[in-house]
Amino acid sequence: MSDPDFTFTIDGTTIPAKPGQTIMEAADAAGVYIPRLCDHEGLRHQGGCRVCTVKAGGRSVAACTQPAAPKLVVENETDHINKLRRDLVEMLFHEGNHLCPICEASGNCELQAMAYRLDMTGPTKFPYLEPCRAVDASHPDIALDTNRCISCSRCIRASQDVDHKGVFGYVGRGIHRRVAVNGSDLAHTDADITDHAISADVCPVGCIIRKGVGFATPIGEREFDHGLIGSDIEGKRRE
Amino acid sequence: MSELEKARIATVSLAGCFGCHMAILDIDERLIELMKLVEFDRSPLTDMKTFTRRCDIGIIEGGCCNEENVHVLRDFRRNCDVLIALGQCAIMGGLPAMRNAIMHSDAPLRECLEEAYITGDYIRNTTHQIPNDPALPLLLDEVYPCSDVVEIDYQIPGCAPSGDIIFNTLSSLLAGRFHGFARENIKFD
Numbered sequence: 001m002s003d004p005d006f007t008f009t010i011d012g013t014t015i016p017a018k019p020g021q022t023i024m025e026a027a028d029a030a031g032v033y034i035p036r037l038c039d040h041e042g043l044r045h046q047g048g049c050r051v052c053t054v055k056a057g058g059r060s061v062a063a064c065t066q067p068a069a070p071k072l073v074v075e076n077e078t079d080h081i082n083k084l085r086r087d088l089v090e091m092l093f094h095e096g097n098h099l100c101p102i103c104e105a106s107g108n109c110e111l112q113a114m115a116y117r118l119d120m121t122g123p124t125k126f127p128y129l130e131p132c133r134a135v136d137a138s139h140p141d142i143a144l145d146t147n148r149c150i151s152c153s154r155c156i157r158a159s160q161d162v163d164h165k166g167v168f169g170y171v172g173r174g175i176h177r178r179v180a181v182n183g184s185d186l187a188h189t190d191a192d193i194t195d196h197a198i199s200a201d202v203c204p205v206g207c208i209i210r211k212g213v214g215f216a217t218p219i220g221e222r223e224f225d226h227g228l229i230g231s232d233i234e235g236k237r238r239e
Numbered sequence: 240m241s242e243l244e245k246a247r248i249a250t251v252s253l254a255g256c257f258g259c260h261m262a263i264l265d266i267d268e269r270l271i272e273l274m275k276l277v278e279f280d281r282s283p284l285t286d287m288k289t290f291t292r293r294c295d296i297g298i299i300e301g302g303c304c305n306e307e308n309v310h311v312l313r314d315f316r317r318n319c320d321v322l323i324a325l326g327q328c329a330i331m332g333g334l335p336a337m338r339n340a341i342m343h344s345d346a347p348l349r350e351c352l353e354e355a356y357i358t359g360d361y362i363r364n365t366t367h368q369i370p371n372d373p374a375l376p377l378l379l380d381e382v383y384p385c386s387d388v389v390e391i392d393y394q395i396p397g398c399a400p401s402g403d404i405i406f407n408t409l410s411s412l413l414a415g416r417f418h419g420f421a422r423e424n425i426k427f428d
Contacts, residue, residue: 097340100427101327101398107428116425121396123324123386128331130340130381147340219428228422 006070010034010054011077017068024052024063027076031237033230034076035085035117037092037110037204038152039064044161046153049092051085051114086118087126094126097133097147098205104214105206107222111150112205113229133178138187142198143209149179150205158197167191179207246413247294249319250282253308254335254382255301258399259326260284263298265402273406276413281318290318296412297322299391302332303383307376316389321412324385325405327398327427336382348380393417397426 003019010023010032017026022045024034038049047065054063055075063074075081092098092111100106136144151170156179159167167189171180183189191198198208219225252260260283266273280294281287297319303309316322327333341347352369356362385391395408404424411417 097337099327099334099337101334102337103428112427115427116422119419119422119425121394121420121425123391123394124331124384128336128339128384130336132340225426 006068008068008070008072008074010074015068015074021068022064023054023056023061023066023068023072023074026068027063028233031234032076033233034063035114035230036064037089037114037150038154040154040158040202040204042162043154043157043202046157049088049150049152051088053081053084053088055081082118085114086120089114089118090120090124091126092150093120094124094128095131096149097130103148103206104209105148105203107217107219107225108200109206109224110204110229113224116224117228117230136181136186138185139191140187141193141211142186142191143211144181144186145207145209146179147207148205149207151177151179152204153179154202154204155179155197155208158199158202159191159195162196165190165195165197167195167197245278246276246296247280247292248277248282248296248298248409249280249290249294249315250284250298251300251311251315252283253299253301253311253329253385254304255326255328255333257283257300259300259329259397262326262397262399262402263405265399266406267402269402269406273409276410290314294319295321296409298325299323299329299385300325301328302335302385303379303388304335305376305378309379309388312385312388321392322385322389323408324391324394326400327396329385330394330396331384332382333398336384339381348378352378396420398428401426 005018007014007016015026015030027034034052036052038046045064047062052063053060056072133146156168159165170177172178181189279285281290297315324330338351341350356364356369
């Protein structure tokens, strides 16, 4: 016999949940948005970016991997947690080369949209690392600009678990850990434009570039020009 | 309101493309409303090269790519009560900062200048030299955001910022009730 359904609270709102659901899965179903970058619908959870950090029972946990529990008290939209998230997102901007004005993903970029949502507009206190990373344009249909990579591993999980190919993987350790391709360059892998890992939704930033379709939608008319990131999930609550 | 009671605004374009100054004109007819409250001091819009007196607001377009930019920015900090970085170049270096991270280069500035003046495929430079006239400001090793050089009070994001965000920020600052940007107005492109 399976365990019965239960409820917990996020910022005082009662959230119904089923046994085995994570805090984020239950929150999404209830129309409460918890910011996230490395988590993506249809891919296994990783808990890597920590942007979804919430306080659950007073402890900081990743909402995408932490199972919901009966009567759990979760804090999500507090000034303190949002400041931590803003700092995390700002450090992601500074760790790579994120030049929104020249990026084809601008307006569709989840990193940028998260900065908008978290009001990342103050003078910075972090240094810009400005790494020098090569662009891989070897593949006829796909280009990789890892200057914009935030190491979320969404392409790795999509390629392994959905495409069953393993085109992408991590190399290196710590600050040197990077996403790399399983070959001398992308042209020497079995990557294909029809792969789920290459689809427009999987890469949250402008790192995986589909050639030939750039700027088909003009700047100013893109996904996050029409609404804040998470507004689709929050919309469920109002319905 | 007499001229003396009006708030004084100074503006300058450092390592920018002048697009942010053009964006100030995107305020459109509200410019008339704004001009009832402010007067421009040192600015490319007035063609005044020095401060006539202390200003309430200084607006900076562009980051710092040469020593003159640094001198001008420090002059603005000394002469303005509130300093605003306008647009992505002033905020984080912007497009000029692309020269900070040229791939595989140990000396990105040298590589940038050599390609621009000597080795580039489409260059016609009869002197075969990188310009080095003493009148030219010395280039910095990197392009720096304004907040790396002086204390910045507010940053208006955008490339270029919209007329709405510029007008809303200036008018609420002048009224003493600025409490951040409307989230739908925050854009980095």
